[in-house]
Amino acid sequence: MKLLTNWRILLLVIALLLAFGIIFVNTGHDENGYLGNTNVKLGLDFEGGTLLQIELQKEVEVDELTRIASIISQRIDPSGLRDFTVTPVGKQFIIIQVSETDAVELEKIESRIRQQGKFEANLNGETVFTGDEIKKVLRGDNSFGVYQAGPGAYEWSLPFVLNEQATISFTEKTFHQCSATSFTPEGKPIYDCEKTIFFLDKPNALIVIDEDQYYEDSEAIFVGDTLLNIPQQSDIEEIIQDSQLNFIVYDGNLDPTILAGALLKTQQAIVSPGIGNDVILALQEKGFEVTKYPKNDAPWTWDVLNAQQIISLTEGITNEDVADISQAKQFSNLRISGRRESADIAFSELDELAILLESGSLPTPVKSISKETISPSLGESFKSIVIMMAIIAFIVVGIVITIRYRNFKLAIPIFIIGGSEVLLNLGFIVLTQRPLDLAAFAGLIAAIGTGVDSEIVITDEIMAKSKKIKESLLSRAKAALFIIMTSAFTMIAVMLPITMFARSYPGIDKLYGFAIVAIVGALIGVFITRPAFTKILEKIAEGIEKKEDKEK
Amino acid sequence: MDDFFGQRYKKYMIIPIILLIPMLFLILVFPGITPGIDLTGGNVIIIRSAIELDKEQITSVLTESFDLVDLKVSTIASPTGYGAWIEYSKDPLTSQAEELLDKASASLDNDTESIAFSNELIVLLGGEAKEFSNAKLALLDAQDALLLYKEEFYLKLQNALSEKLALGQNVEFQRKEISPTIGGASFQGIIQISIIGFILIAIVVFVAFRQLVPSAAIIQAMIFDIIAGLAGMALLNIPLSLTTMPALLLLVGYSVDTDIMLTSRVLKEKSGTAGERATTSMKTGLTMTGTTIAALTAMLIISYFYQIEIIYHISAILLFGLVGDVIATWFMNAPILLWFKEGRK
Numbered sequence: 001m002k003l004l005t006n007w008r009i010l011l012l013v014i015a016l017l018l019a020f021g022i023i024f025v026n027t028g029h030d031e032n033g034y035l036g037n038t039n040v041k042l043g044l045d046f047e048g049g050t051l052l053q054i055e056l057q058k059e060v061e062v063d064e065l066t067r068i069a070s071i072i073s074q075r076i077d078p079s080g081l082r083d084f085t086v087t088p089v090g091k092q093f094i095i096i097q098v099s100e101t102d103a104v105e106l107e108k109i110e111s112r113i114r115q116q117g118k119f120e121a122n123l124n125g126e127t128v129f130t131g132d133e134i135k136k137v138l139r140g141d142n143s144f145g146v147y148q149a150g151p152g153a154y155e156w157s158l159p160f161v162l163n164e165q166a167t168i169s170f171t172e173k174t175f176h177q178c179s180a181t182s183f184t185p186e187g188k189p190i191y192d193c194e195k196t197i198f199f200l201d202k203p204n205a206l207i208v209i210d211e212d213q214y215y216e217d218s219e220a221i222f223v224g225d226t227l228l229n230i231p232q233q234s235d236i237e238e239i240i241q242d243s244q245l246n247f248i249v250y251d252g253n254l255d256p257t258i259l260a261g262a263l264l265k266t267q268q269a270i271v272s273p274g275i276g277n278d279v280i281l282a283l284q285e286k287g288f289e290v291t292k293y294p295k296n297d298a299p300w301t302w303d304v305l306n307a308q309q310i311i312s313l314t315e316g317i318t319n320e321d322v323a324d325i326s327q328a329k330q331f332s333n334l335r336i337s338g339r340r341e342s343a344d345i346a347f348s349e350l351d352e353l354a355i356l357l358e359s360g361s362l363p364t365p366v367k368s369i370s371k372e373t374i375s376p377s378l379g380e381s382f383k384s385i386v387i388m389m390a391i392i393a394f395i396v397v398g399i400v401i402t403i404r405y406r407n408f409k410l411a412i413p414i415f416i417i418g419g420s421e422v423l424l425n426l427g428f429i430v431l432t433q434r435p436l437d438l439a440a441f442a443g444l445i446a447a448i449g450t451g452v453d454s455e456i457v458i459t460d461e462i463m464a465k466s467k468k469i470k471e472s473l474l475s476r477a478k479a480a481l482f483i484i485m486t487s488a489f490t491m492i493a494v495m496l497p498i499t500m501f502a503r504s505y506p507g508i509d510k511l512y513g514f515a516i517v518a519i520v521g522a523l524i525g526v527f528i529t530r531p532a533f534t535k536i537l538e539k540i541a542e543g544i545e546k547k548e549d550k551e552k
Numbered sequence: 553m554d555d556f557f558g559q560r561y562k563k564y565m566i567i568p569i570i571l572l573i574p575m576l577f578l579i580l581v582f583p584g585i586t587p588g589i590d591l592t593g594g595n596v597i598i599i600r601s602a603i604e605l606d607k608e609q610i611t612s613v614l615t616e617s618f619d620l621v622d623l624k625v626s627t628i629a630s631p632t633g634y635g636a637w638i639e640y641s642k643d644p645l646t647s648q649a650e651e652l653l654d655k656a657s658a659s660l661d662n663d664t665e666s667i668a669f670s671n672e673l674i675v676l677l678g679g680e681a682k683e684f685s686n687a688k689l690a691l692l693d694a695q696d697a698l699l700l701y702k703e704e705f706y707l708k709l710q711n712a713l714s715e716k717l718a719l720g721q722n723v724e725f726q727r728k729e730i731s732p733t734i735g736g737a738s739f740q741g742i743i744q745i746s747i748i749g750f751i752l753i754a755i756v757v758f759v760a761f762r763q764l765v766p767s768a769a770i771i772q773a774m775i776f777d778i779i780a781g782l783a784g785m786a787l788l789n790i791p792l793s794l795t796t797m798p799a800l801l802l803l804v805g806y807s808v809d810t811d812i813m814l815t816s817r818v819l820k821e822k823s824g825t826a827g828e829r830a831t832t833s834m835k836t837g838l839t840m841t842g843t844t845i846a847a848l849t850a851m852l853i854i855s856y857f858y859q860i861e862i863i864y865h866i867s868a869i870l871l872f873g874l875v876g877d878v879i880a881t882w883f884m885n886a887p888i889l890l891w892f893k894e895g896r897k
C-alpha cells in the first residue's frame with residue numbers, strides 16, 4: 001500500500017482508471033461495429049466494408065479538393081444515414097470508407113460519385129432545364145464575377161449556356177411569366193416575376209410531413225434565410241409544387257389517392273421526425289419503404305427536398321414585349337445574378353451556385369476509382385483470430401521472461417505493465433474516436449513490443465547488477481531511463497513521417513492509425529508506465545538486497 | 553561466461569560481412585524484390601474456401617476463358633481451410649477503354665470530339681453508339697459502361713472459378729483493385745517517408761551519443777537489419793507494399809533498442825571491462841530480441857494458417873530483420889564499440 005503514495009504509481013493508477021472508464025463505461029451506442037461491450041470502434045478490417053480511392057482527372061487546389069469531397073459526401077448519402085468517411089488526400093485523391101460490401105450497392109455508390117448531381121430548375125411545377133442541359137458555366141466570361149453596384153451593395157453575376165433543346169423549352173415555359181403590377185413615375189411598367197426553384201439530387205419519394213413541422217417550415221420559409229438562399233416572403237406551397245413530388249401534410253389522414261399516385265412513381269417514403277410509428281406502419285403496409293429524415297438547421301421541407309436556391313425570373317427574358325410565342329426571342333445564354341452586402345459573401349454565393357450548375361459534373365471529373373472490399377464475415381473471423389493471436393503472443397512472451405529470470409516475481413510486473421499499456425493505448429484509440437483496424441492493431445503490437453523491451457532493460461539494469469556493484473539504485477534507474485528514452489524517441493522518429501504525410505499521398509492514410517498508436521504508445525510508456533515499473537522494481541530490488549544483507 | 557568478446561571480438565565481424573553476400577544476392581539478383589499491386593496498380597482476388605484449391609487448375613481456368621495480363625496465382629493450405637491469391641494487372645479491353653475515357657475527358661470542351669471518344673468506348677465494350685446532347689452526358693455513359701463492364705467481367709471471373717473448381721457455397725471472395733496512378737503516388741509517398749524516417753532516427757542516435765563512431769555503428773546495424781528484412785521478403789516472395797515498407801521502418805525502430813542499450817552500457821558505465829559490459833548487455837539484448845522473436849513466431853504461424861496477409865507479412869519481415877539484428881548487434885556493433893574503446897585508451 002505504501003507504493004500507492006508514490007506519484008509515479010499514482011499517475012499510472014489514475015491513468016488506468018481513466019482508460020478503463022473511457023473504454024468500458026457505456027456511452028449508449030448500439031452494439032454494431034464495436035468490440036464486445038466496449039467503446040472500441042472496429043475498423044474496416046474487422047467490420048467488413050469497402051475502401052474506395054478516387055483519383056481526379058487533374059491536380060487541384062486544396063480548397064477545391066475539400067469542396068469536391070463534400071459534394072461527394074452529399075452524393076453518397078443525401079440523407080445522412082450511411083456510415084462512411086470521406087477524406088481528401090494530397091492534390092488529386094479522395095479516400096472513402098463505407099460499411100457497404102454488396103456489389104450492387106457499391107456500383108450504385110460508384111456511379112453516384114462520378115455522376116452529375118441531378119440538378120433541375122423548376123417553375124410552376126414544371127422543369128425548365130436540368131443540369132444535363134447546361135452546356136457550360138462561362139467562368140471565363142466578362143460577366144462572370146462580382147462588382148460593386150453601390151455603397152454596400154455587391155452584385156454577383158453568373159452566365160451560363162443552355163443547349164438547343166433546353167433553350168426552346170426555356171423560352172416556352174418562361175413566356176410571359178412576369179406581369180406588370182405597377183408603373184414608375186415615368187410610366188415604365190414594374191414587373192413581378194415568377195420564381196424558379198433549383199434542386200440538386202431531389203429525392204424520388206413520397207414526402208409525409210406532420211402539421212407542426214409544416215407550419216414551422218412555412219413560417220421559416222416566409223421569413224427567409226440568406227444563408228440558405230431563401231429570399232423573404234417565399235412560399236412553402238410553391239416549393240412543394242415545384243418539387244413535383246407527392247406531398248402529404250399529415251393531419252390524421254393519409255390521402256389514399258395521393259398514396260396510390262405516389263406508388264406509381266416510387267416505393268420510397270420519407271417522413272418528418274414528428275410522424276408517429278402508426279403512420280409509418282400504415283405506409284409500410286401500403287408497400288412503402290419508409291425513412292425518417294432528421295430535422296437539421298434548415299427548414300425540414302427545404303432540407304428534405306434538397307432545394308438549393310430560389311431565383312426570380314426577370315422581364316428581360318420572359319418576352320413581355322411580344323404578344324405571341326412564335327415571335328419570342330430565344331436565349332441560350334442566360335445569366336443569374338444577385339446582390340449581397342459584401343464582396344466576400346457575393347463571391348461565395350456566386351461560387352456556390354456555379355458549382356451547383358456545374359455539378360452537373362464535379363468541378364473536376366473523376367478519372368478512376370480503386371476499391372477494396374472486405375466481407376463482414378471475413379472481418380468477423382479476423383477479429384477472433386487477432387484476439388487469439390494477441391493472447392498467445394502475450395503468453396509466449398511471459399514464458400520467455402519466466403525462463404530467463406527463473407523468478408516468477410519478476411515476470412509479474414512486466415505482465416501488469418504490459419497489460420496496462422494495452423489498456424492505455426486502447427483508451428487513447430477510443431478517446432480520439434479512431435477505429436481499431438489491422439493497422440492500429442499492428443501499432444499496438446509495436447508499442448507493447450518496445451514496452452516489453454524497455455522493461456527488460458530496466459529489470460536488468462536494476463536487478464542483475466545489484467549483485468555485482470553497489471551503485472545507488474537512483475543511478476541505475478537513471479541509466480535505464482536514458483536507454484528507454486532514446487529507444488522511445490527512435491520509434492517516434494521513424495513513425496512521425498507517416499503521420500506527417502498521411503494526408504498527402506493515397507494509401508498512406510491507411511497507415512496513420514499504425515503510426516499514431518505506435519507514437520502514443522511510446523509516449524505513454526516513457527511518461528506513465530515505465531516510470532511506475534521502475535518504481536516497482538526498485539522496491540523489489542530493495543527487498544532482495546535487504547534479504548541478502550541479512551543473510552550475510 | 554563473463555566475457556564473450558575477449559580478444560577475439562574482431563574476428564566476429566567476419567560473420568556479418570560474409571552473410572551480406574547471400575542476402576544481397578537474394579535481394580538484387582534472385583529472386584529479387586517485387587513491388588506489390590498497392591504500388592504498381594492492378595487487381596487481386598483472394599479466395600478462401602473449404603475445398604482444396606489447385607494452383608494449376610485455377611491458372612488454366614483463367615487462361616482458358618480470360619485474357620489477363622501478368623497473371624500470378626498462388627495457393628495455400630492450412631488446417632482452417634484453403635486459400636488462393638490471384639493477381640493480374642489488367643485485361644487488355646479495360647486498358648483500351650480506360651485510354652479512350654482519358655481522351656474523352658481531356659477533350660470535354662470539344663463536344664463532337666469528346667462524344668466520339670465516349671461512343672467509341674461504349675461500342676468497344678459491346679454497347680451501341682448514341683446521340684448525345686453534350687460531351688458531359690456522353691462521358692458519364694461511357695464511364696458507366698466501363699464500370700458495368702468491369703463489374704461483369706469480375707462476376708464472370710468469379711463464377712467461372714466457382715463453377716469450374718466446384719467451390720460450392722462455402723467460399724469467400726475478396727477483391728482489391730488499385731489504379732496505376734494511385735499506386736505510383738503511394739510509392740512516391742512511402743519512399744519519402746522512409747527517407748525522412750531514416751534521417752530522423754539517425755539524428756536521434758547522434759544527439760543521444762554525440763560521438764561519430766558509436767552512432768555510425770548503430771546506423772550500420774539498422775542498415776544490416778533492413779537488408780536482412782529485405783532478404784526475407786525476397787526469400788518468401790513478399791512484395792514491397794504499403795504494409796511491408798512500414799514493417800521495415802518498424803523493424804528499424806525495434807532493432808535499434810538493443811544497439812542503444814549496448815552503446816549506452818559500454819560507453820557510459822564503469823563497472824568491469826568493456827568486454828564484460830558488452831557481454832551482460834548481450835544477455836539483456838538476447839532476452840529483448842528473444843521475447844519479440846517468440847511473439848512474432850506465434851503471430852507468423854497463426855497468420856499464415858488463417859491467411860491474414862498483413863500480419864503475416866509484417867511478422868515475417870520483423871522476424872528476419874530481428875534475426876539479422878542479433879548478428880548485426882553482437883557481431884558487428886559490439887566489436888566496433890570495443891575497438892573504438894580500445895583505440896581511445
